[in-house]
Amino acid sequence: MQALLALIPALPLAGFLILALFGGRLGRRGVSIVGVGSVGASALVAILAAIGFLTAPPAGGALTQRLWTWWSVGGLAPGIAFTLDPLAIVFTLVVTVVGFLIHLYSIEYLAGDDGYARFFACMNLFVSSMLILVLADNLPLLYLGWEGVGLCSYLLIGFWYRDPANGRAARKAFLVTRIGDTAMAIGLFLLFRHLGTLQIAEVMNRATTAWPVGAPLATAAALLLLGGAIGKSAQLPLQTWLPDAMAGPTPVSALIHAATMVTAGVYLIARTHALFLLSPAAMTVVALVGALTLLLAGCSALVQTDIKRVLAYSTISQIGYMFLALGVGAWSAAILHFMTHAFFKALLFLGAGAVILALHHEQEIARMGGLRRSLPVVFWTFLIGGASLAALPLVTSGFYSKDAILWAAWNAPHGGRVLWAAGLAGALLTALYTFRLIFRVFFGEERTTVTHRPTWVIALPLVVLAGLATIGGFVETPHTLGGVTLFSRFLQGTFGVAGGHAEAVGAGHGAELALQILAAIVSLGGVWLAYRLFLRRPETLARWRGARAGAALRRFWLGGWGFDELYDRVLVRPFEWTARVSRGDFIDSFYTGLARTLGGLHGALAATQNGRVRFYVAGIAIGAILAIAIMVFT
Amino acid sequence: MPLEHALLLAGALFAIGLAGVLARRNLFFILMSIEIMLNAAGLAFVTAGAHWGGPDGQVMFIFILAVAAAEVAVGLALLLRFYHARRTVDADAADRLRG
DSSP: OGGGTTHHHHHHHHHHHHHHHHHHHHHHHHHHHHHHHHHHHHHHHHHHHHHHHHHSOOGGGOEEEEEEEOOOBTTBOOEEEEEEOHHHHHHHHHHHHHHHHHHHHHHHHTTTOTTHHHHHHHHHHHHHHHHHHHHBSBHHHHHHHHHHHHHHHHHHHTSSTTSHHHHHHHHHHHHHHHHHHHHHHHHHHHHHHHHSOOBHHHHHHHHHHHSOTTOHHHHHHHHHHHHHHHHHHTOTTSTTHHHHGGGSOHHHHHIIIIISGGGHHHHHHHHTHHHHHTOHHHHHHHHHHHHHHHHHHHHHHHHOOBHHHHHHHHHHHHHHHHHHHHHTTOHHHHHHHHHHHHHHHHHHHHHHHHHHHHTTSOOBGGGOOOHHHHOHHHHHHHHHHHHHHTTOTTTSHHHHHHHHHHHHHHTOTTTHHHHHHHHHHHHHHHHHHHHHHHHHHHSSOOOSOOOOOOOHHHHHHHHHHHHHHHHGGGGBOOGGGTOOBHHHHHHHHHHOGGGOGGGOOSSHHHHHHHHHHHHHHHHHHHHHHHIIIIIIOHHHHHHHHHSHHHHHHHHHHHTTTTHHHHHIIIIIHHHHHHHHHGGGSHHHHHHHHHHHHHHHHHHHHHHHOOOOHHHHHHHHHHHHHHHHHHHHHO | OOHHHHHHHHHHHHHHHHHHHHHOOBHHHHHHHHHHHHHHHHHHHHHHHHHHTOSHHHHHHHHHHHHHHHHHHHHHHHHHHHHHHHSOOBGGGOOTTOO
16 A cells, blocks of 8 residues: 555656656547546545555555655755655545546536647646645645646646636736745745654654644744645635636636635644644634635625636635634544535636536626526536535535634634634525525526536536535534534544544533524525525616715725735836836846947858859958968068 | 069969969859969979079979869869859859858
8 A cells, every 4th residue: 555655646747757858759548548537446446445455554654655755965964755645645635536537527618729748738737736735744845836836837827828818827826925925935944944853743743743733833834834835725815816727728727626725724733723723823823824815806796797716716715614624623624624614616717617608608697698508417516515615504515614714813812703604604695695696597597508418427527526525524514414524534644633633622502503604594594685685686886886885896806806916016117117227227237238339240251152153252352362461562 | 584574474474373363253263363373483493493403393284283273173073063053153242151
């Protein structure tokens, strides 16, 4: 089993290499087999490894495979080494299985595209980087995967590079996440400087023994790592790249949002949770960032007109829930929400992709409608995904994960009630924007004719994900509803006994039940409100929009709370201004002058090479005359 | 006949030939001008040889005759190929090595 561990990231990496080197010669069929097959094989190996782990739990709670030493300098010798523990198992399974379904779906979605081989090569590298990230047993290797994920997101967001807007979106994603990456790198330096190692398990051990709770160094390190997590996971204030990242093909969005990339931040915090436990201040920041992000993004999702941007803001908001859970120490609730979110968000994105494909690359909600008759499979699966996102009670996985988060927030020692209220308000927003999307796209009258009906290649991933989005939550249910604790007990291998929300007993059963009923009412109320506003009585909405305040608020939310504008004014424009001003300074003028002189000389000399024999003869004659003259007259 | 006169004649011939090479665009005339330049050099050798009473000048002239014959043979062959390729004998038409 142990020897198989490296195969999990190595298979997609091999797929990437084959596609990158020979992709042009394989033909479409070959590219599909290699691209999808490599991730599928990786998923199989991951399932095998997980079964092996469950049937025969290894000593110490983790499997480790060390391949070789990466480098060895100044006491730092990270290895190319992989560790499989319960947390890594959850992430690996989700990444490979959801990744495989998205790859399968891409066969049809990208069927007519010129960059078919390039697409699958990048997707394979993406999955491989994410797997390296989650399986790494030391922080430098994790950072390698982290950067690999950033690179692939850049390549795939700018996949249709002929449109400059896509290139801009790709650069934005790369640069904004880079800010976070830099913070994270500094955090790693800090950890190594003070703890002398970057093996994850060892770092956590030494940190807990070397630093008391509340130590300033621990807070600094945790906050720097949090900076990295915020960048990758598109949380406040670095969330601006994610809505623009919708420029990529829809399967890419599904992969970024569900399986790879944005969940990396959640993974990082969960992985280094021991460090965060040392710093209550950093934990509070995590929870606040999550709560604020989920509210802001939820409001923005409410007014977006592009189907993919709605889902993008919804992802930001849902990752906000995960950060909220991490911030209150409910590790397993956060990971549960990650898992259910991966299922239903991949489902929603793939469903949105099917709609976009059916309407010949139409993304505006305003031009959709009534699709439930012409695309029944997409409609039903999208409805299941949407219900799960909106956390409709009892039958959806999203209900259980969100309930776990809300209950943990309620019981948080500091400001729990405020965080809980934010989460509850977010739940209302979630139900509202989700069902706004469903009512607008699938109900009402048909506005654009369907030109492409999905085949089984698209339908199969949708149905499988719909199944997962429904049953995914039953691995962990609250006391009041059966009290299944499979998931949190499994994750105790990583988080210790304090990990499960099941342990967070505070207010007792009665309060828990009351909160659950309240959450259920709120989410159902959101659906009802969406039904009233967007389907039954659109005139109410039109009146709000007509009002000056309503229109202004709508514009403000549509632009994502003006963050883009703010950054443009505070950072981008001053930078451009400085660049413009310093363009003509003496250093630049020296080098441009040098280049211009050389260019002039080159032009003058090139002019003598005019290809005319007679001109050359004249040159020879003049040269001879000069030579003779020198000989005669000296 | 003084040496200077013959050398002046040779120099004048050489200058005429060079002027022909430079001014003419027709490859035929360029070849002919080159012949004139070669013969000017030959004339200078022969008069110099006669002046010092040595055989070297005449030997050199025979060499020049041989070289000139070879040059004409190769030059005319090239000219023919050029004409076939370009349908012209204009030397300036061959400027594909322009920098």
